[in-house]
Amino acid sequence: MGERDLQRWRELLKRREASRGLLVAFEGPDGSGKTTQRKLFKQWLKSEGVPVTTTKWNSSPLIKPLVKVRKQVRALSPEEFCFLHAADFRHRIETEVLPALLQGTSVVADRYLFTALARDAARGLPFDWLLNVYSPILWPDVVFYFAVSPDTSGMRIAATREPKYYEAGQDITGLDDAHASYKQFITRVIREYQGLALVFRFVTIDAERSINEQHREIREHYQQLQRRPWLDWNVETIADWLAHSATWRLEARRGVS
């Protein structure tokens, strides 16, 4: 990318900064209650008049059907599992998340990049390689991490259903008992999450408390959130995407001329 192009994207981002939406990620192991909190948070944002949309893990209409079929037949190696989820993530970032944010809609992500990092690292894939696969990374404005113990996660899941094959990590543990496998696998996943929470400064929510207490804490954090300009920390990712988008390339040219 030439210097002139980069300058164009910088100017476009500067113009959009004040009106752009915020990206809020909800992360945590299965059974941590993040989906409940995500729904309450979204409802609250709407009631405050904030335009908001949701993006869910593994939900790209282009890629999701591919993943679903392969999970059913249990044919995925850790690498194929990783690449398909990375493709799904990339497709949603490029076609849903970034366009929404630039048009002023906030995005609440029910699981984000860190889900992949925690799960794939728990499957034994090297962390530096995973970060590269998911690069360039669009860093969220805030990450809420719903912390529960492996026991709590296991009990909450067991109360409603049997964990699915990949959710239980049976491809890695080799255990036939889904619940036993889940406990082993989620312990590894939570260990990865705890490392990520420190490195990437998640806002950790004690998800063993009541739903209302958690929701109040999330609101408080959100209201105190300092908006950091994209130009300071996300410019490479956005420029990379803009440079490949004919639509936004025109938009940038219009702004310059």
Added chain:
Amino acid sequence: MAARGAARGQLIAVDGGGAGLIAAARTLTTALRKEREGSGVSAWDSSGIFTELTAVEEIPGPSARTLTLLYAADLAFRLRWQIRPALDAGLSVVAAPYVETAKALAIGAGLPRKWVQEVFRFAPKPDSCYHVVNRGPRGNAAKVDYVDCFVNAMASGDQAIDAGQLRKQSVAYLTALEKNGRCRRFK
């Protein structure tokens, strides 16, 4: 399962595109089978990912980066179910295409070389690598390969990429590999 005591087979990469790729793979496999019956070809989209990737008008198409990740997913499938088991059993495999075709297109489409190289770090280095010159898109749509798939996606999507330029740049990448001695021209 690997046959006890069997020597590991050879992994031969054939990269490029068009009808020449399939012909080269057949020629090489025939030669390999004279040495060891059972050697075979691992072809693009063995996992069916690209066949299933249905184009629905309302869904925006994949970008160069997404296509590269999907190629890597297909390759991970081929490595797990075709290439590694065959090599472990002492059989040789012609991977047509292997990693360089995907790298050539991704880099040609403007993706950072370092990112592309790192993505394919999981794939083992082939014992030998051939480059087949792509003579352009083939007429039969039913036999479209990855090069056509990639170029078509780039040309039709919101990608701001010139298909002719992309083909030229990907050929230049593979030709540079030849010059550096990292692969040979298949004749």
